[in-house]
Amino acid sequence: MLVTTPQTDFEPIHSMLMNNSLSSKAIIGAVELHIFDRLDGRALTAAALAEEGGWVTTRLEPLLDILVAADLLTRNNGEYTNTPVASEFLVTTAPLYQGDCMALTMRFASSVENAIAELVAGGEVDRTEADNGWALEKVMEGTAQDACGVALPRVVQLVAGLPGFHDFRTMADVGGNHGHYTMGVLEQNPDMRGTIFDLPHVAEQSRLRCERFGFGDRIATQGLDFRKQALPAGQFDLILMSHILYGFKGDLGSTLGKIADGLKPGGWFVSHHFSRHQTNGGEMAKASLELITRLAGYPSHFIEQEELSEHLASAGFTDVRFEPVSAKGLGLMTAARKPA
Numbered sequence: 001m002l003v004t005t006p007q008t009d010f011e012p013i014h015s016m017l018m019n020n021s022l023s024s025k026a027i028i029g030a031v032e033l034h035i036f037d038r039l040d041g042r043a044l045t046a047a048a049l050a051e052e053g054g055w056v057t058t059r060l061e062p063l064l065d066i067l068v069a070a071d072l073l074t075r076n077n078g079e080y081t082n083t084p085v086a087s088e089f090l091v092t093t094a095p096l097y098q099g100d101c102m103a104l105t106m107r108f109a110s111s112v113e114n115a116i117a118e119l120v121a122g123g124e125v126d127r128t129e130a131d132n133g134w135a136l137e138k139v140m141e142g143t144a145q146d147a148c149g150v151a152l153p154r155v156v157q158l159v160a161g162l163p164g165f166h167d168f169r170t171m172a173d174v175g176g177n178h179g180h181y182t183m184g185v186l187e188q189n190p191d192m193r194g195t196i197f198d199l200p201h202v203a204e205q206s207r208l209r210c211e212r213f214g215f216g217d218r219i220a221t222q223g224l225d226f227r228k229q230a231l232p233a234g235q236f237d238l239i240l241m242s243h244i245l246y247g248f249k250g251d252l253g254s255t256l257g258k259i260a261d262g263l264k265p266g267g268w269f270v271s272h273h274f275s276r277h278q279t280n281g282g283e284m285a286k287a288s289l290e291l292i293t294r295l296a297g298y299p300s301h302f303i304e305q306e307e308l309s310e311h312l313a314s315a316g317f318t319d320v321r322f323e324p325v326s327a328k329g330l331g332l333m334t335a336a337r338k339p340a
């Protein structure tokens with residue numbers, strides 16, 4: 001029989017195939033074309049914008065319509081302008097600009113997305129480039145943009161609200177990279193100093209960045225592989241780890257033991273990482289993040305509250321608290337105290 005009547009509906013899958021990867025690439029393309037810079041605070045027709053940019057109107061128009069569908073532009077009487085989200089995050093000069101962060105996320109996905117079958121069957125991605133890339137200026141900038149755009153203010157707020165915060169004098173930021181978490185905390189307490197610990201080639205770039213932001217005299221940077229080396233013992237009022245604990249997931253017990261050793265009695269450990277089992281965040285986003293992560297050869301991008309609670313208790317931490325970063329995201333903040 002030539003004509004078979006479908007019994008179920010394949011349309012949603014078909015539109016998913018059409019939408020998903022194209023719409024994200026369309027947004028990146030629009031950022032590269034500086035469309036949001038040109039439409040910030042003014043409304044233009046596709047033809048006027050195309051003339052300004054030297055582009056082809058009939059090709060620009062459907063791109064603008066994707067941006068309307070993504071709630072990044074509005075269209076009124078044929079004129080397009082930025083939505084507040086586009087103005088806040090996609091205009092190059094905006095304090096919370098996310099362009100480099102988006103490029104970074106897409107690059108992470110692109111390392112696996114065309115080889116899924118091969119990687120599920122056991123193929124390996126070459127991780128050298130990704131692992132070495134943390135020190136590259138663009139990667140560091142993208143990572144900083146990601147932090148600034150979402151979690152940084154919440155993590156700083158949580159730290160600044162910890163009991164005794166104004167008596168804190170020293171902090172360590174393990175895997176601190178761009179240094180914004182340390183700089184953000186130090187801004188809240190003028191008597192504090194910080195040390196950023198990261199892999200040696202990254203720590204050198206962290207130092208240059210902290211100097212550039214005016215924190216050169218309050219932040220030290222030190223090359224350290226936390227997998228193989230320990231922090232100085234009993235030195236810190238606060239040890240912060242943002243988006244790095246995943247790498248130690250198979251060995252959380254001894255890792256938390258090393259963190260406890262680095263803290264002064266009564267000092268606080270704060271972690272910020274993704275958790276899958278929150279009610280927040282879409283299932284597709286969670287599953288996609290984990291697929292990319294595992295295919296790229298990393299153990300996981302999630303650490304759950306229950307798992308961490310158990311290990312924190314075994315390592316002797318008390319006063320354990322958890323807070324989501326936002327209502328819609330996957331970020332989970334954890335704070336726990338070493339007994340005084």
Ligand SMILES: C[S@@+](CC[C@H](N)C(=O)[O-])C[C@H]1O[C@@H](n2cnc3c(N)ncnc32)[C@H](O)[C@@H]1O
Nearest residue numbers: 134147175176177198199225226227242243244
């Ligand atoms: C995902 S980035 C997180 C950067 C920053 N903390 C943030 O949340 O935006 C992970 C950082 O951990 C560092 N890192 C990875 N493995 C490490 C190790 N074994 N010892 C020290 N740092 C490590 C990387 O170089 C990178 O700077």
